[in-house]
Amino acid sequence: MEIRKLSNEFISQALEIYINCLNQKDLSASTLKITNSYPYNHIYIAIIRSRAVGLIDYTILQDQAYLNNIAVLPAHRHKKIASNLMETMINMCRNQNVKSLSLEVRCSNNIAINFYEKFDFIRIAKRSNLYCNPTEDGWVMSLNMQ
Numbered sequence: 674m675e676i677r678k679l680s681n682e683f684i685s686q687a688l689e690i691y692i693n694c695l696n697q698k699d700l701s702a703s704t705l706k707i708t709n710s711y712p713y714n715h716i717y718i719a720i721i722r723s724r725a726v727g728l729i730d731y732t733i734l735q736d737q738a739y740l741n742n743i744a745v746l747p748a749h750r751h752k753k754i755a756s757n758l759m760e761t762m763i764n765m766c767r768n769q770n771v772k773s774l775s776l777e778v779r780c781s782n783n784i785a786i787n788f789y790e791k792f793d794f795i796r797i798a799k800r801s802n803l804y805c806n807p808t809e810d811g812w813v814m815s816l817n818m819q
């Protein structure tokens with residue numbers, strides 16, 4: 674497996690992951706290209722045999738980072754691909770002197786919550802009705818990097 678910054682060559686494969694694993698049905702290739710072009714956004718993909726099988730997408734603003742999305746195609750889960758992507762992000766954040774990393778997750782998404790807790794993220798607040806389709810509360814989780 675190789676982890677690589679998202680390039681235009683892999684936009685359509687990354688788009689499939691956003692649509693099928695992250696329910697971002699309205700995302701288009703052109704919007705993803707624009708999002709990927711901003712200097713404060715960082716999207717990395719995991720590649721196996723020339724196919725994108727997972728991605729991580731985060732934003733760094735000054736000394737704060739925000740994890741926007743992480744997902745792995747169902748057929749490739751439980752192989753530490755997300756762990757590799759998370760380690761890549763954490764290392765990049767350390768190199769840029771990020772002090773804290775935060776994220777939001779549906780309260781029912783126990784798999785993702787377990788995953789984040791494995792990396793020492795803690796739940797710091799619950800936001801009511803944060804999500805729609807279906808409506809649901811979300812946990813705000815944070816990792817102190819100091």
Ligand SMILES: CC(C)(COP(=O)(O)OP(=O)(O)OC[C@H]1O[C@@H](n2cnc3c(N)ncnc32)[C@H](O)[C@@H]1OP(=O)(O)O)[C@@H](O)C(=O)NCCC(=O)NCCS
Nearest residue numbers: 743744745750751752753754755756778784785787788791
């Ligand atoms: C969450 C997700 C990214 C994990 O990807 P993955 O590559 O399978 O994860 P890893 O193999 O790196 O797992 C690392 C740890 O996460 C936790 N974890 C992963 N899958 C799990 C499961 N099905 N049940 C419980 N814990 C799980 C475990 O602690 C695991 O460590 P272990 O294998 O030593 O027990 C993946 O399930 C996914 O894409 N889910 C759908 C998208 C999503 O919900 N993203 C988060 C949105 S906020």
